[in-house]
Amino acid sequence: MLVVKELPIPSQKTELKGFSAIFNEKRDFEKINLTSEESMRGDEESKIDAPQIEVKDLNSWFGDNHVLQNVNLEFKARTVTAIIGPSGCGKSTFLRCLNRMNDIIPEFRMTGKVLVDGKNIYDDNTDVVKIRKRIGMVFQKPNPFPKTIRENILFGPLIHGLRDRNKLDEVLEKSLKDAALWKEVHDRLDDYAFDLSGGQQQRLCIARALAVEPEVILMDEPCSALDPAATAKIEDLIYELSKKYTVIIVTHNMQQAARVSRWTAFLLNGVIIEYNATEVLFETPEKRETEDYITGRFG
Amino acid sequence: MEVTTRIPFHKELESLKKTVEDMSKLVLDVVRGSVRSLINQDENFALQIIKKGEEIDLLEFNIEHKCMELLALYQPVASDLRTLVTIIKIIADLDRLADYSEDICQVTIHTHHLKKVRELDKILLMHGKVDNIVRIALKALIEGDPELAKTLSGLDDEVDELFVKIIGEGIETMKEDPSSVQFTANLILVSKYLERMADHACNIAGRTIYMVTGKRKKIH
Numbered sequence: 001m002l003v004v005k006e007l008p009i010p011s012q013k014t015e016l017k018g019f020s021a022i023f024n025e026k027r028d029f030e031k032i033n034l035t036s037e038e039s040m041r042g043d044e045e046s047k048i049d050a051p052q053i054e055v056k057d058l059n060s061w062f063g064d065n066h067v068l069q070n071v072n073l074e075f076k077a078r079t080v081t082a083i084i085g086p087s088g089c090g091k092s093t094f095l096r097c098l099n100r101m102n103d104i105i106p107e108f109r110m111t112g113k114v115l116v117d118g119k120n121i122y123d124d125n126t127d128v129v130k131i132r133k134r135i136g137m138v139f140q141k142p143n144p145f146p147k148t149i150r151e152n153i154l155f156g157p158l159i160h161g162l163r164d165r166n167k168l169d170e171v172l173e174k175s176l177k178d179a180a181l182w183k184e185v186h187d188r189l190d191d192y193a194f195d196l197s198g199g200q201q202q203r204l205c206i207a208r209a210l211a212v213e214p215e216v217i218l219m220d221e222p223c224s225a226l227d228p229a230a231t232a233k234i235e236d237l238i239y240e241l242s243k244k245y246t247v248i249i250v251t252h253n254m255q256q257a258a259r260v261s262r263w264t265a266f267l268l269n270g271v272i273i274e275y276n277a278t279e280v281l282f283e284t285p286e287k288r289e290t291e292d293y294i295t296g297r298f299g
Numbered sequence: 300m301e302v303t304t305r306i307p308f309h310k311e312l313e314s315l316k317k318t319v320e321d322m323s324k325l326v327l328d329v330v331r332g333s334v335r336s337l338i339n340q341d342e343n344f345a346l347q348i349i350k351k352g353e354e355i356d357l358l359e360f361n362i363e364h365k366c367m368e369l370l371a372l373y374q375p376v377a378s379d380l381r382t383l384v385t386i387i388k389i390i391a392d393l394d395r396l397a398d399y400s401e402d403i404c405q406v407t408i409h410t411h412h413l414k415k416v417r418e419l420d421k422i423l424l425m426h427g428k429v430d431n432i433v434r435i436a437l438k439a440l441i442e443g444d445p446e447l448a449k450t451l452s453g454l455d456d457e458v459d460e461l462f463v464k465i466i467g468e469g470i471e472t473m474k475e476d477p478s479s480v481q482f483t484a485n486l487i488l489v490s491k492y493l494e495r496m497a498d499h500a501c502n503i504a505g506r507t508i509y510m511v512t513g514k515r516k517k518i519h
Binding site: 254255258282283284285290291294295296297 | 308309374375376377378379380381513514
């Protein structure tokens with residue numbers, strides 16, 4: 001592997017850098033040497049690694065239950081960040097804080113800020129619908145609307161006022177292509193969405209999220225109801241999506257986090273224990289709790 | 300092997316570590332035995348040691364197989380992953396230690412009938428130092444003690460010095476007494492084997508540090 005070549009020549013009695021440090025160097029290296037395809041994306045690309053979402057001092061409660069405690073995290077733009085942790089640690093609650101999905105739950109209360117490109121989405125004058133348009137979400141179980149494939153995809157754009165037929169067709173094709181579903185459904189766009197397989201339905205839901213041109217995609221256990229083949233497709237898709245979108249994925253499946261993400265946050269009892277480059281977290285975690293959790297020695 | 304139920308990963312890992320410990324102890328025996336056979340010019344003992352080497356080969360094979368199995372079935376991470384990968388690397392070093400011991404035994408077999416030469420004392424001295432390094436490296440490995448592993452830094456230099464000395468003096472001896480050439484030339488080979496053994500022991504120490512701390516450190 002490349003990495004081996006980059007190992008510094010060991011001199012006597014000097015400590016070698018951990019692989020983690022070398023991986024980090026490699027990442028920087030990749031950033032500078034964009035491939036021609038990437039550099040063609042121009043301005044978009046220049047924003048790479050700018051913290052697109054910044055969570056500051058986030059605390060939240062369900063009734064008396066202090067679910068999230070002093071969470072501070074930055075999500076880098078156009079990369080995949082995974083949030084792992086045991087059941088009930090607050091992963092999903094946290095994810096739902098990022099596009100105000102918890103607002104509708106009566107006993108929910110929170111303090112702190114979620115800054116999207118520097119602007120707090122919990123400011124009083126925030127248009128919540130717009131926020132959810134910018135920050136799309138995909139859920140654990142595929143939840144297509146009981147409508148046709150076409151209607152599912154165009155539901156969002158229509159609500160947001162798009163009427164031009166050509167534009168709508170464009171959005172339909174682009175969203176399905178981006179979600180790697182076009183090839184499988186292009187000749188049956190008016191079929192009922194529930195006729196698709198589970199994996200296809202999930203990609204349809206991703207396409208539906210993409211149709212309103214979000215910047216961020218939140219995924220809550222997007223593969224937990226899928227078989228390994230469908231999971232592999234979604235994971236490939238996540239990689240493709242991360243070239244354009246900021247992807248934040250919540251998963252119980254540590255191998256999945258390891259496979260798809262660049263950064264991983266470990267959440268335990270509502271507290272962020274460790275936030276690190278994924279390869280560091282899985283090779284040489286810095287915190288004892290992380291080590292115990294990912295090696296299954298927990299509890 | 301009959302296995303009726305799957306054994307939990309951490310139990311498997313513990314029993315694997317135990318096997319590595321067994322292999323280490325066997326290797327230490329073989330290293331010591333090989334030089335003893337040489338010094339005592341004991342051909343039979345050399346043959347016994349060579350026999351033990353076969354056991355080590357088998358252990359190496361079994362351990363590697365087990366590591367692959369655990370990697371495939373459990374996809375371990377963090378310290379578990381480091382431990383498995385370190386074991387895979389270390390058993391190669393252990394095997395080399397055993398191979399060099401076997402080479403020394405072969406020297407015993409070829410030279411046991413010859414008149415002793417003075418370089419034998421130097422070999423004994425060199426072996427004392429190498430034995431110490433191997434012992435410390437294996438103890439650090441078995442106990443997972445990076446601090447102990449670090450104490451090996453620098454010890455290898457003394458071995459290298461002795462190696463150079465033995466070559467120089469060996470050449471002198473061969474010039475003075477042509478009848479000593481066969482034995483002395485072989486002892487120069489043995490000194491090279493011992494020097495390499497110390498290097499492999501240092502590799503083991505370096506990898507032990509990585510296994511436990513996740514930090515890479517080269518021990519010389």
